[in-house]
Amino acid sequence: MILKSGGIAAAIVLAFLSAASIPAIAQDSSESACGTGRTIDIAEMTWPSAAALAHIHAKILEAGFDCDVAIVTGDTVPTTSSMVTRGSPAIAPELWTSTVQDQWDGALADGSVVKLGEAITDGTIEGWFIPRYTQEAHPEIVSAETAIANPSVFPDPEESSQGRLYSCPPGWGCELATTALFDAYDMDGAWNLFSPGSGGALDASIARAFTREEPILFYYWGPTAILGKFDAVALDMGESKPEVYACNTDPNCNEPAGITAYPSSPAIVGAAAWIGEEAPNVAEYFSKVGLTNAEISELLVYGDENQADAAATAENFLKTKEDLWSSWVPPEVAEKVKASL
Template sequence: MTIPLSLPVQAQDNACGTDRKIDIAEMTWPSAAALARIHATILEQGFGCNVEIVSGDTVPTSSSMLSRGTPAIAPELWTSSIEEPWAKGVADGKVVKLGDAITDGTVEGWFIPAYVAAEHPELKSVDDVVARPDLFPDPEDTSKGRLYSCPPGWTCEIATEAEYKAYGMQDTWNLFSPGSGGSLDASISRAFLRTEPILFYYWGPTAILGKYDAVQLDMGAVDKEGYACNTNADCDKPPVKTAYPSSPAIIGAASWIPEEAPNVAAYLAKAGLSNAEISKLLVYGDENQADAEATAENFLKTEQDTWTKWVSPEIAEKVIASLS
């Protein structure tokens, strides 16, 4: 399935370097979808490329890039789940990493509101918080604290339950299943809007972490072997305390992009955003119920100090003109 862009191709003053169609994978999660639309607009309107948005997801997109060289670009490819085939594809010259989509890596762990951390500066780590269930009372059982877990059915649900056990929280804390991602977001939003204490699992970049000032708790170093066991429901070893590893999220491309369109490759090599910057752009989509295209357009209009550094003044001028 392909989704044609609504904006016309500007063929004049073509800085693209190739007449070949550049198809960009629009992944199924909000940040990747918005990034796909941002890059599509800049490449089409600024560079004069022939651009097409195509539906994508991590495994099918990477498999197609490795075998057929299409789609040409994956703007936010999480390579942790495809580590071996991707590394082989790079070694074989089939695909390349042009840059980091998320410059400081993904975020995953346990959080508390900044207002709680300010009132209780001694709460730096999970160990610190575990010792104070009274500060995070379960509204249905105030004799214990409440930890809001990962949504059911996700791998992080298994990992969070394992950590809960590894920290010995069973006697003094309740592990609460939110029922869904939307319910977890609603519980977090309600707590922040009421300035109430809450201990919750979350990840980023996301609109929630862009909207609310949350503090990630120290969980120590990453124990790769322990984390692998923590995420495996069939692991027969005891769960261990470990930080959640940061997953690399790259701008991946078929190898023909730097060969045939070096200007495009050079642009994408600069086009990374931090967790905070991506979370900020997602807040607009969340608060305005905007789709990926509208979210991308808002970013291009309001964050010109950021993205214009990725391109020449001439290309930036063309993109800005197209927005109006």
């Protein structure tokens, strides 16, 4: 097409104005909700609750806040080290800081990381559990001591004259703690400490007992699908004594095993410092996302029963718990997330 000189000049001006306005419009669009044009990489840890949380938050940030989001493989120690030294990943949605306490405290002090909120508001749990129906039948059993005094309530299927305590899977840190408590409570003789062989075998033993409504005394932890699926009661194990627990779980400690409750580890939303500086809306969002043990255990039940991965478990949570997660975000953000589902 041939243009007259006046038309050419007008076209050039129009093209210049259009080109000049594109970056500004794009920038306004990208920063209106998210606040940053940088990719927010979220660590997907290796355990189910943290993996599901990573996908829940990724979906909300991407669909609701228009953030550029990436999910990356993570685990407590390497994720913390990388966040401290490189500012990446940007978010650790369920960081158990007790495992990396010295490094985390140092990074907080020098300002390279921030705590945005609590991932698990009532803390992680570990301990010995029994079914609620067993406690209702034996209301006197409310603590580890009262359970130990009643081995006949929890007979070993292979040796009915003794009780059975289902221990932590071999090779896990909790195996040392449970074995130490078995010794400290002087349970040998009246009880057998049963090793399940694996986490899956322990889960199968628990599920079988609950399905048959049989008594069972077992070690477990939360949040987990097992505690979301079955009505288990945590026994009172008394005071948590950090020094005693540290010795109980240290193969090189020569002190005799002592009695202590399993400690509750804090689980936080940890972040690289630049998130608070560049994306205050995102930082504010993460200050509101804490869930209880019971809530996280409940969301994991879907994944367990449907053999669903973390992404599918997260999507089910967003679809079925709208009243919960929508309280974390402004109404317009919630609408965008719902539309994306």
